[in-house]
Amino acid sequence: MREQRSGSQILFGYLPNQTVDLQGRVWKVKEWSNPDTRNVDQATVRQELLRMIGRWSATGSDSGxxxxxxxxxxxxxxxxxxxxGVRVEAFPKLFICKNPQCRRVIVSEDGASACSCGSRALGQFHFVGYHECGRLAEPWIPKCPTHKEARIVFPGTASAAEIKIVCPVCNAVLRTGLGMWKCKHCDDDTTKFRHTVHRAAVVYTPRGIVVVNPPTSDQLKELSDAxxxxxxxxxxxxxxxxRSFKDVGQTKETLRRQL
Ligand SMILES: [Zn+2]
Ligand SMILES: [Zn+2]
Ligand SMILES: [Zn+2]
Structure with missing residues (x-):
């Protein structure tokens, strides 16, 4: 399946690892395919990046x-x-049966599987797990140890804490809420790995740095050679x-560099 989006939409809304809504489904941007490389002075960009991530480095949540x-x-x-363009993948690969009496959880790549209740109408689960460090993961849904199935009971609010996971056969409550725990991906223990709807700003906020007219490495070499x-x-x-300091006549030093 192919979709068209403008370059500016992609720049702000289709960044790697960001979740997007396309054709009634939830996806995650896997990559920008064969992106064009820009030759920009690394030292300038590095300095700006270090300044921008300072808030996360200070708490050890910058993923190194x-x-x-x-x-x-x-x-x-x-x-x-x-x-x-941009390549996306199905995310999360969790679907819920739309039959109101059922609501079973089904793991599927494309939501095309049938539910064991006979229904083929499946809706994608739109909650995801996230952490401040950038970790994004599918929610983990426990299954009944006896019947190996689970159904979701939505509270009617967008709160992940009120969702109930229940066995569709014996009605045992397997868990209330989607869970909250220490992130397994980083050392930061001040904020927990938690769940919310995939489009929430806490899940993904694009960050930017502005570098005005950064020199290319060739320009930098030219300046240093001059x-x-x-x-x-x-x-x-x-x-x-x-017009430029490069136009001033040779000095002893620049002449020596060219030898
Ligand atoms: Zn069903
Ligand atoms: Zn059960
Ligand atoms: Zn983390």
């Missing part, structure tokens, strides 16, 4: 991103490839008499 940036890990700056900071400063002090 600060360490990776400080180790000079490679940063890839990409832009959307308009011909390859004499770097010392020469740029001299050009300013001398009253910027040429």
């Amino acid at each position: 991103l600060e360490d990776e940036l400080r180790r000079n890990g490679d940063i890839e700056v990409v832009t959307l490839n308009y011909s390859s 004499g770097g900071v010392a020469r740029a400063l001299k050009w300013v002090v001398d009253g910027m008499r040429t």
Whole structure:
């Protein structure tokens, strides 16, 4: 299945790992296919990223991103490839039987399976599990140990804490609420891994950094080959008499670099 969206919609609403509604179903963006790479000075982007993630690094909930940036890990700056687009996958792969007497939970890739009550009308479960560190996971639905099935009783509110998971055969209450526990993905114990509807802002909030006219690594090399900071400063002090400091005649230092 193919869908068309504008570039700006994709930039803000179809980011990797973000959940999206398409054709009445819930999906998760798996990747931007073959994105176009942009050659931007890594040091500039790295510095801005470190500043932006400071709030999460301070509580140890940055999934190790600060360490990776400080180790000079490679940063890839990409832009959307308009011909390859974005790939999405079904998420969560949990469906609920629409028969009001049934409401069984069915694990399915596409919701095309039939329920054991005979109904083929299934609706996707729109709750997901999330944590501050960025972890996103399907809710875990316990099954009756005897009958190996579960049904969901919705409270009529959007609160994950009031959902009841019940056995459709013996009516045993298997759990009240979708659960809340320490995230298994990170060390942060100050906030719990919890559940809510997939489109809630707490599940996914895009973040941005603004870098005005970042130099490409080629431009940076050109500037440094032309004499770097010392020469740029001299050009300013001398009253910027040429269009760029690169246009000032050779110095002993730049001549030596070119040898
Ligand atoms: Zn059913
Ligand atoms: Zn049971
Ligand atoms: Zn976490």
